[in-house]
Each structure stands twice: as C-alpha cells, then as structure tokens.
Amino acid sequence: MELNTKGRYAVMAMADLAKHGGHGSVPLTAIAERQQISLAYLEQIFQRLRRAGLVDSARGRSGGYQLARGPDEITVAAIMQAVDEPVEMTRCMLDGLAGCVGSAKCLTHDLWRALGDHILAFLSRVTLRDVLEGEPGRIAMPMLSAREPGPVEVAAE
C-alpha cells in the first residue's frame, strides 16, 4: 500500500499554487524551491496537469502557471488521476476478470474493487481549498478510529 512521489508532489505543488497564486502566474522555480522538489521533475508533472486542464500556463518571461479553476473546484482525486494513471488496486479488474485466478472472480475481487472506490470517493470529496484550510482532518472524522472489536455496528440495521 504505497503512494508514489508523483501524486504526492503534484498535490503539494497544486496546494502551493493555490496558496501563492491569487493573481498572475507562479513560475515553477518558486514552487520547486518552496516545496523542495527538483525543478526538472516538477516540469514533467505540470505537463500532465496542464494536459488534464487543471492549470493554465503562460510562457516567456514572467510566465508560469495558475489554477484553471477555483481551489474549491479542484479535487485531490482529479490531481492524482491526472498525474498518475490508475488509482486501481490491481490489474485484476481492468476489463472483465482477466487477471483473476483463471476461472472465475477471485475471492477478493469485490474487496479490492470496494477499496478502490472507497479511496477514490474520499479523495473526490477533498478539494484544494480543504487542503489549505486543514479540512481533510475533519472530513475523515466520521470514521471510527480503528479496530474497535466491540459492537461493530457497520452502518445499516
């Protein structure tokens, strides 16, 4: 269960952009320095963000990037998907049951699917604005912290 740097950097950079953006574009050099990310690597990442329509670019001197939409209209899910192809959990379900154990759906098929959906749903509910305001903490709240063996009470009934 791992998160790679591309997704992480992308969200960090976008958050930085939302914060220091305001009016006019922000050059990558500034972001790279503030967030301590290699400039050349950031450039790669922003190409993808641009192609996904999440940022607009301005070339030449005093150029840079700015958000294509408001910070409350850009979700973390959108960023991660733009930068880092699949949020899927396994090749098992790309189409049909290809990667499953030969015959039918593997026993855990539905589990991974549910997990993937769950993560995506979570990230889809967090916007850049939330990140800046430290909201994600609150959003995660309704979860029981973990492993509470008592009366489990899994929703419904």
Next chain:
Amino acid sequence: MELNTKGRYAVMAMADLAKHGGHGSVPLTAIAERQQISLAYLEQIFQRLRRAGLVDSARGRSGGYQLARGPDEITVAAIMQAVDEPVEMTRCMLDGLAGCVGSAKCLTHDLWRALGDHILAFLSRVTLRDVLEGEPGRIAMPMLSAREPGPVEVAAE
C-alpha cells in the same frame, strides 16, 4: 497509489483458508494451486501470518495451516499489516515532521494522514467472513459514490 502482491496474496490465501479450512489444517500446496501463487513465495507470507498470530501451523506429514481465530474475528487490516509493514502513505510523519519540507508541516501533511486513517478504518471493518460472503461491496456502500457536495451525512444512522 499501489497495492503490492504480498498484501493481495495474503488476503487471497487467508480467504482460501477460511473457505477450505473447516476442520484440520490445509497444506500450502493446496492453496498455492487453487490461488495460482508460487509455493515458495506463499511460505514466506505465511511465516509472517504465523508470527502475527493469525494462523496456527502443524508440521510434518498431513500438516498445514489453519486460522487461529474465527473468520469473523480476522480483519483484512490485520492481515495486511502482518505481512506488509506500513500502511502509511508517506515517510512524512513517521515520527514528528521528519520528512516534511524542512520547516513545518507540509501543506498536505494532514491530507495524507487522513487518507491513511481512512483506508485503515475501512480495512478494519472488513473481516474474512465478509470477504467470503461478498459483503465488502455492501460495507463500502455508505460512501456516496463521488463528489457529492450536498449534505455529507456519512455513516451512523
């Protein structure tokens, strides 16, 4: 955002064990064949499961493994943690703010933390029994499928 084979195989194997277990132990050769996993690799995985107290082993001929507890007392989270050290999303928060951007918490610090908690909470609510019964689909339900800015209303009632 990726899931490695160790965690995946472990859950598949444990599900298989729960299904074909019943009474007496199940040899790894059987699981390996049914789930199409390399035997030698499975052995590694089961060492960890055993040390974590999730399975009991019986050596010698007609030996094998069986669940140490009932299928409804073993969560997917427990399995994944036994096999695959951290479910953490980044080194950023191992202790304190080590990996953060020099100074203070990085902007996305809380986000990754919330994501990690969220995933763990989800996996902690799914037991082996649920997996066998195809429940994980239902468990994931209380999530609104995505980006629903309306009244959030998660879990509870």
Next chain:
DNA sequence: TGATACTTGACTGCGGCGCTCGGGATTAAT
C-alpha cells in the same frame, strides 16, 4: 538581444519487489 520561463522527449541509476533456491527440522504413513 538576452534573460526568463515553459515544452518536449530521451536517457538513466539503482532500490526493492517478487520470486527462486537449497537446506533443515518434524511428523505421519507404511
């Protein structure tokens, strides 16, 4: 004209996942 910045694509080190191998210890069947 030069400095600043984005654009693009090719290239690469190397860490670690995913797996194999070889041996050993234990137990049950015959």
Next chain:
DNA sequence: ATTAATCCCGAGCGCCGCAGTCAAGTATCA
C-alpha cells in the same frame, strides 16, 4: 526405519519502473 509430506528459514538475484537528469527548443517580455 524409511520415505514422503509438510513447515521453517535465510540468502540470493533479475529486472522493472520510479525518481530524477539532461539537452535542445520555443515563446515572451524588458
């Protein structure tokens, strides 16, 4: 007693892809 299953353990290793670099080009502004 021997053989055949099984678990137990540690070392080793190929190869892929992540993370990052490099080089060359284009646009824009002062």
